[in-house]
Amino acid sequence: MSAFFKSREVILTAAGLAFVATFVPYFVTIPELSVISTKLVTITALVNAFTLALAVHSQFMRGMYFVRRRSRGWILKAYMMVTIVLMVIFATMGQDKGPYNWVMLAIVNPLSSVNYGILAFYMASTCARAFRARNMKALLFLAAGFIVLFYQAPLTGSIFPGIEPVALYLTDTFAMAITRTFTMSVTLGAIIFGARVLMGKQPQVLGLGGE
Amino acid sequence: MSVSDEKEKSIFRYLSEYDRRIIYFLLFIVVVGPLISPIAMPISVSPDSKQYYDVLRTLGSNDIVLTVLDTEFSGYMELQSGVIASTRMIIEKESKMAVAISHPEATIIPDILFGALKDLMDAHHYTYGDSYLVLGYIYQNEASVASSAEDFQGFVRQDWQGRPIKGTFLEQVRSWKDISLIVSHTTGILSGSVMNHFALRGTRMIVNCIGGMIPGQKTYLNTGILKAVLPAMRGGAELESLIGIRGLGTKAMDAFTLGHYMLIAFIIIGNIGYFGYARPRAQKARTGG
Secondary structure (H helix, E strand, O other): OHHHHHOHHHHHHHHHHHHHHHHHHHOOOOHHHHHHHHHHHHHHHHHHHOHHHHHHHHHHHHHHHHHHHOOOOHHHHHHHHHHHHHHHHHHHOOOOOHHHHHHHHHHHHHHHHHHHHOHHHHHHHHHHHHOOOOOHHHHHHHHHHHHHHHHHOHHHHHHOOOHHHHHHHHHHHHHHHHHHHHHHHHHHHHHHHHHHHHOOOOHHHHOOOOO | OOHHHHHHHHHHHHHHHOOOHHHHHHHHHHHHHHHHOOOOOOOOOOHHHHHHHHHHHOOOOOOEEEEEEEOOHHHHHHHHHHHHHHHHHHHHOOOEEEEEEOOHHHHHHHHHHHHHOHHHHHHOOOOEOOOEEEEEEOOOOHHHHHHHHHOHHHHOOEOOOOOEOOOOHHHHOOOHHHOOEEEEEEOOOOHHHHHHHHHOOOOOEEEEEOHHHHHHHHHHHHOOOOOEEEEHHHHHHHHHHHHOOOOHHHHHHHHHHHHHHHHHHHHHHHHHHHHHHHHHHHHHHHHOO
């Protein structure tokens, strides 16, 4: 029986039916199909939620491997496993108060904020060193960058209101054109990838990589 | 070569090869200085922030707003002025509000947010359960967003502390059609999914996003899928200016302005160093002179 469910044909058929059930209701109103689609999506969401438990399990398996072999950095893996266990225990005591709340407020959030904040220093240093007018294209890029940077500083707009239409022209034309190209490329890539999965040409995605 | 030429070259060399820790130090000074002692520089209001403000102004007491905290706590630092100002407007309009979260770090934000607005909430009798609900970390992935858009009651049955939503204002929300407005405060975790499953179907959606996301979000604004985009901390400050408060965003704008000017100054200095030292040196090396 398990061989039947593991067979390529059955998995591809299930994927195809799931695709039809969720895709078609976007374009054609068929009440029965909409019910199936809604239930299927809800089941998927719930199953996905359990992947968090799987992630914890995987981290433990990997962490234990490091600890048993005393590989480089094993102590950090051990520390990570201890903190995972502690956070799971803390979370059961309530999230809006108690130890979970304290760990989030006193440790996780400040570290997360620092991690984000120090990026500004690296980005400033990188910009100052990388933006060189090496040729005409770089000079044009630099000029556009200057206008947008000046506009981004809120004081500039209040002193020189004339900078706003110029900066908005640059962001609403050139920048938007590039962003759209990027978005459309990614979307087309995703569509092609999806079609390849349904045609069985990306077997790894469906867990058929070994066949 | 004269002594003055040597000296001039050494200045260019310094401008080309100065220690990057100087940038770190000066940036630290221009950021921390104005935060300790604000200068209160004037700020302009961009059309994007005005548009965002206009959308929030249309809310009424019968509207149900879904606020999505689609951010890590780190990203919240950049978004918080916009988050607080937007929530302030929603409370002032006395619209109903459900808060959904898409990152575990953001589970702590509602406490901070509603703590900061306690006086306003008391003044408007804005109470938990009747006026707003925190649903917690319900958006783990796209499937969860899709599920809430199609079958809200099937997907959401309780708030983040396990109290049933039955009997609250959320009982009337069946699908995407029953949400009046989505306000997504986002670093890009699941805002695309929210847009796909709510905004593309017709739910009005506005976005308060971090700086790096603005060009990408504006393409959706341009096509009408999003109704407004609030550009990061600067947008938050502008929204504060529009609603007439002086909050965290406004206070940060001095540092924001000086930081930008400092960056421009260092780019100019770097280019002087490049043309005065690095470029001639590279040319000399190429020609063997």
